[in-house]
Amino acid sequence: MNNHASIQVESVTVDFPIYNANMRSIKTRFIYHGTGGRVGRDAGNRLTVRALDDVSIALEHGDRVGVVGHNGAGKTTLLRVMAGVYEPVRGHVWRQGRTASLLNVSLGIDDDATGYENIVTRGLLLGLSPKEVRERTAEIAEFTELGDYLAMPAHTYSAGMRFRLGFAVCTCFEPEILLMDEWLSVGDRHFVEKAQHRLEEFVDRAGILVLASQNVSLLERVCTKGVLLDAGKVKANGPIDEVLRDY
Numbered sequence: 001m002n003n004h005a006s007i008q009v010e011s012v013t014v015d016f017p018i019y020n021a022n023m024r025s026i027k028t029r030f031i032y033h034g035t036g037g038r039v040g041r042d043a044g045n046r047l048t049v050r051a052l053d054d055v056s057i058a059l060e061h062g063d064r065v066g067v068v069g070h071n072g073a074g075k076t077t078l079l080r081v082m083a084g085v086y087e088p089v090r091g092h093v094w095r096q097g098r099t100a101s102l103l104n105v106s107l108g109i110d111d112d113a114t115g116y117e118n119i120v121t122r123g124l125l126l127g128l129s130p131k132e133v134r135e136r137t138a139e140i141a142e143f144t145e146l147g148d149y150l151a152m153p154a155h156t157y158s159a160g161m162r163f164r165l166g167f168a169v170c171t172c173f174e175p176e177i178l179l180m181d182e183w184l185s186v187g188d189r190h191f192v193e194k195a196q197h198r199l200e201e202f203v204d205r206a207g208i209l210v211l212a213s214q215n216v217s218l219l220e221r222v223c224t225k226g227v228l229l230d231a232g233k234v235k236a237n238g239p240i241d242e243v244l245r246d247y
Contacts, residue, residue, distance in 0.1 A: 005097030005176040005207035007059040007082055012091035014052040014077055014232075051077040052088070053232040059208050061097075061176075066223035066240055067212040068247045073229040075212035079103055079179045082210060097176030097207055098127050104181075105166035106159075115150030115157075115165055116141070122169045136172045143168045143198070145191070160191070167195055171202045178206035182213050216244055 052074050059065060067075045080086045081093055083101040108125065109118050119140050123133035141150055144164045146157075154162065183199075203209055203222065213219055219226065219240060226243030228236035236246040 005061045006094070007057070007096075007177060007208060007210075008092075008094040009055055009057040009078075009082065010092050010094075012052055012055045012081060012088040012093060013050065014074075014081060014086055015048040015050050015089050018047040018049060051232050052081065054091070055229075055232070055234055056091075057227060057234070057237065059210070061207045063225055064209045064223045065211070065225045065227060066219035066243070067210060067227045067229065068214065068219065068243065069229035072231075074232040075229055076103070076181050077232075078227075078229065079181055079210060079212055082177075083179050095177060098173070099177040099179065100126065100170060100173070100175035100202075100206070102170055102178070102180045105170050106162045107166070109154050109162055109166060111155035112153055114153055115144070115146055118154055118165060119150075119169055122166070123172070126170070126173070128173060132173070140168045140172050143194075164191060171198055174205045175202065176207040178203060178209045180209070180211045180213075183211070183215065183218055216247075219244065 055074075055078065057078075067078060069075050077086060079101075080103065081088060082095070083099060083103065084093070084095070085101075085103075108122060110121065113121065116137070119137055120133050123136065123140075124130070128136070144150065144161075146161060146164060149157065149161065150165075154165070157165070209222070211219070211222060223240045226236070226238065226240040226247075227234060228243050228247050236243045
């Protein structure tokens with residue numbers, strides 16, 4: 001385990017373009033006011049929504065951080081920026097340590113590939129070496145309980161089977177940075193109980209945890225620090241109990 005895992009988010013701004021929109025239209029004016037005035041135009045005169053506005057956060061090994069805010073506050077966008085999914089239009093993000101992202105565990109599964117082939121591909125994309133993937137394949141396969149289905153194309157899988165496959169791969173190694181958008185709670189009852197136990201162990205092993213959630217009791221139990229977002233800006237950053245009071 002790398003005891004020097006860290007994330008540095010410095011003055012990050014994220015804009016999303018809105019296509020086929022006219023600022024003079026009634027609909028767009030409602031959007032403008034409904035998002036707290038975060039709609040504007042970029043250098044190319046395209047209409048944009050500002051999802052994050054000059055956000056700065058520094059996290060070190062051992063941090064357990066809960067990200068809170070109302071819908072549309074920018075929580076998921078912040079996690080995706082930390083994961084490297086979104087590129088900021090301004091500012092920088094530095095990560096040190098192997099990152100596990102549980103934002104969408106089924107994302108990226110190749111429908112035409114078999115379960116076993118997806119295990120290899122997703123394992124490599126997560127940063128595992130070919131040797132590490134080979135060493136973990138049997139354990140991943142056993143955890144999914146998919147049996148002979150692992151030799152079949154993923155397009156034959158139900159949503160629950162895809163979740164089993166994605167979750168098993170995403171949690172097959174010791175993370176240094178773990179990013180989560182809400183606590184996982186989908187799937188059949190038997191697998192949810194099994195996944196919850198594995199997830200708690202996964203969280204315990206992580207050097208840094210960043211969890212976006214509106215579940216106050218969960219955040220109080222799991223996190224020690226908090227970040228409150230409002231209209232893409234950091235409104236509070238500190239001990240989780242103080243941030244939750246502000247929330």
